[in-house]
Amino acid sequence: MIIHVVNPNSTAAMTEKARLAAVACAAPGTRIMAGNPRGTPASIEGHADEAVAVPAMLALIAEAEAEGADAHVIACFDDPGLHAAREIAEGPVIGICQAGMQVAMSIAARFSIVTTLPRSVPIIEDLVAAYGAGHHCRRVRAADLEVLALESDPVDAYRKIAAQIRMARDEDGAEAVVLGCAGMTDLADRLARETGIPVIESVTAAVKLAEALAAAQFRTSKVGSYAFPRQKAGGAAQGLVANL
Numbered sequence: 001m002i003i004h005v006v007n008p009n010s011t012a013a014m015t016e017k018a019r020l021a022a023v024a025c026a027a028p029g030t031r032i033m034a035g036n037p038r039g040t041p042a043s044i045e046g047h048a049d050e051a052v053a054v055p056a057m058l059a060l061i062a063e064a065e066a067e068g069a070d071a072h073v074i075a076c077f078d079d080p081g082l083h084a085a086r087e088i089a090e091g092p093v094i095g096i097c098q099a100g101m102q103v104a105m106s107i108a109a110r111f112s113i114v115t116t117l118p119r120s121v122p123i124i125e126d127l128v129a130a131y132g133a134g135h136h137c138r139r140v141r142a143a144d145l146e147v148l149a150l151e152s153d154p155v156d157a158y159r160k161i162a163a164q165i166r167m168a169r170d171e172d173g174a175e176a177v178v179l180g181c182a183g184m185t186d187l188a189d190r191l192a193r194e195t196g197i198p199v200i201e202s203v204t205a206a207v208k209l210a211e212a213l214a215a216a217q218f219r220t221s222k223v224g225s226y227a228f229p230r231q232k233a234g235g236a237a238q239g240l241v242a243n244l
């Protein structure tokens with residue numbers, strides 16, 4: 001089985017973190033194919049970065065489909081382009097935000113999310129509502145650090161994230177915490193140990209969900225919403241699905 005993990009930003013170090021997390025949790029016989037586009041924003045912090053990154057991400061997903069990928073993971077916590085990706089792919093496409101919440105709701109009655117910048121909070125709050133997790137999610141918190149600080153200043157980043165997790169535990173009534181950034185994969189085990197609360201690393205959640213769906217032969221429904229894009233001049237079908 002092949003699971004394609006795509007980081008839509010162009011920071012290879014974050015892609016490698018996601019790849020390592022995926023390889024660490026993948027079952028024997030599952031091959032991880034990880035990559036990121038060139039020329040997209042170095043990090044995705046808000047709607048405009050997302051909009052700029054999605055076309056190149058979709059092209060990588062179309063290529064991976066043509067190369068035999070059985071499922072895809074979008075390794076960015078805004079789940080950018082998730083629904084567009086499901087239109088062009090036949091294999092299941094899993095966003096790490098949605099997967100992280102699904103795991104949280106499967107192991108705890110209430111959870112909080114800790115992400116990076118305050119500007120990402122309303123974006124994730126909208127996803128909480130869209131994914132039907134509103135009753136279970138106590139709060140979306142920001143550690144108030146830029147995404148690339150996870151690479152450039154990991155000690156300070158860890159301290160800020162740990163402080164938010166403790167507040168989620170003590171003030172929100174959270175019974176689990178979802179890490180709200182693909183760049184946090186390497187912090188999860190230590191954070192869980194030091195805060196005493198289950199910490200859900202979202203890339204792992206997404207890879208295991210993708211693996212389970214692919215193993216059970218579930219494919220993206222092409223009846224209705226996620227049908228392949230219609231053929232038209234300049235349409236997605238012309239540039240992307242044509243590769244399939």
Ligand SMILES: O=C(O)C[C@H]1NC(=O)NC1=O
Binds near residue numbers: 009043046077
């Ligand atoms: O929006 C965020 O804070 C997190 C999101 N941005 C990014 O470049 N990778 C991510 O997971």
